[in-house]
Amino acid sequence: MSDFKSFMTDWVYTDTVKDHFINPRNIWRKEDEFEPDGFGEVGSLACGDQMRVGIKVADGKISDIRWLTYGCASAIASTSMMSEMVKGMTLAEAYAITPAMITNKLGGLPEHKFHCSVLGDKALRAAIDDYLESTGQENPFKGHVAKIVCECKGVNDQQIEELVKTDKVANLQQLMELTGLGTGCGKCKAEAERLIAEFRHLYGK
Amino acid sequence: MKSDTVYMDNNATTCMAPEVIDGMHEAEKIYGNASSMHQRGREAAALVGLSRESVARLLGCDADEVIFNSGATESNNAVFNIARHLIALKGGKIVTTTIEHPAIIETVKYLRTEGVRVDLAEVDPEGIVKIDQLEKLVDDDTVLVSVMMGNNESGAIQNVMEACRIAHSHGALFHTDATQAIGKMNIDFNKSAFDYMSLSAHKFYGPKGVGCLIVKKGAPLFPLMHGGHQENGIRPGTYNTQAIYGMGIAADLAARNLDDEIQRLWEMREALRKGIEERIEDVVINGSQEHCLPGTLNVSFPRAEGESILLMLDLKGVEVSTGSACATGSLEPSYVLMATGMDVELAHGSIRFSLGRYNTMEDVQYVLDVLPPIIRNLREMSTR
Incomplete structure (x- = not known):
């Protein structure tokens, strides 16, 4: 038999997740009196998490960020990591952050926890949208960024478009087999089916 | 081990x-x-x-x-x-x-x-x-x-x-x-x-x-x-x-001594319940209090999520379970709690303490010492 210790993990998540969970960065504390330039809130309580993000913008870059969450360890750690990553980024760079980028920085999350990590970047994009709108600027990002369709497996609409366009996917079944979409909570299946039909029409399939 | x-x-x-x-x-x-x-x-x-x-x-x-x-x-x-x-x-x-x-x-x-x-x-x-x-x-x-x-x-x-x-x-x-x-x-x-x-x-x-x-x-x-x-x-x-x-x-x-053990479990459970109610504001005790297994205490902590509470307690050496969806991977909170008509946030913030033969009042005291700061901390970072 193998050594016991090789099978016993120190913790259910990676050390990086643990660190960000115990010592989350950039928490939006009341006493901070943080006045955001942009504000975003997303989440579904049905999934057990909710996220609020506030950003400061200077010279087209994110100069500071604060956040709050009602969420599990994965949600807390992901948002904490995201808040560290985006500081100093241009709005375009920050808008392009994906859950996969955050998850990689964390050293990975268990598959079924992936959906817990998608709220931070969603709330961030909402905050950038809010900043641009409230300052009367044009929003060059909205609609041009991949939208997550399956939160559990992290599949976005651009991936689906590409798969339909290149004849790799013609129906929901094939998409599920290829990407794992819809094999978690399954809530996205109707939306995915609609998108497949739309892209098939678009590309004359 | x-x-x-x-x-x-x-x-x-x-x-x-x-x-x-x-x-x-x-x-x-x-x-x-x-x-x-x-x-x-x-x-x-x-x-x-x-x-x-x-x-x-x-x-x-x-x-x-x-x-x-x-x-x-x-x-x-x-x-x-x-x-x-x-x-x-x-x-x-x-x-x-x-x-x-x-x-x-x-x-x-x-x-x-x-x-x-x-x-x-x-x-x-x-x-x-x-x-x-x-x-x-x-x-x-x-x-x-x-x-x-x-x-x-x-x-x-x-x-x-x-x-x-x-x-x-x-x-x-x-x-x-x-x-x-x-x-x-x-x-x-x-x-x-x-x-x-x-x-x-x-x-x-x-x-x-x-x-x-x-x-x-x-x-x-x-x-x-x-x-x-x-x-x-x-x-x-x-x-x-x-x-x-x-x-x-x-x-x-x-x-052996079943009646005494039932009494002892209930006393520890009640000490834990009272201590939690005294030291932490805004808690909800779940399930029947009149007809309850002697060692079981199910509590919801609004504005704090169950998996986070469980893992924070685990880091302090306290082992419990939660009805939160986040801990099961099913994305659905406990069907037992939801069957009572419980609000979904309360189910997500539920913690089950189940005491047994080898627990002591010192254990209860330890939990009452480490739990309040954990709940306070999680609530401070909560949107709720």
């Missing part, structure tokens, strides 16, 4: 009592097949027989009403399989409840795909099965009524005596899953007139992978598996002598 923690997850499983471990070490040398006629076989058979008597003594049944198997999941499956056979022979339906263990809930889902009719009685906000609804569902067509004795999550103790009476008044058989009640309630199988009862040894300081189904003499029986004469052909397979013997010792220990 030894861990030094405050273990308050005794409804998930218990440690083995030192007496059980010692006894099983003695039994490990008795390797004979309990079905063999020679001396080694008779030694093993004696251990199985001793254990059968101990279990019967604890539960108030006769020794020959005990069928040893792998535990309550198998027992529950076996009973619903018996009902399925009876329904195939003469028609009819099953009535059970929305808060049963998955070994029943999932079996019901499967049986329904086979065309078996199963009706589910719901629970009130305290997690107690609505007995008037159960009474309406049970009719002369009903073959089996199954209601658990005490719920694993909320701790709610069910009115199984009344449920049994209702079943019998319509000529139906009655089964109770008593897994969580053993060593925490006084049980008298024969006096209660139940037909079937399920239990697992690992919930009362015995080994894992062993348990039994108690069957009243004359109640219908069909084997779930085939292949041997053991347990009168109802449960084939070479006896796991050592585990069965361990279960017998655990039964003896559970029978």
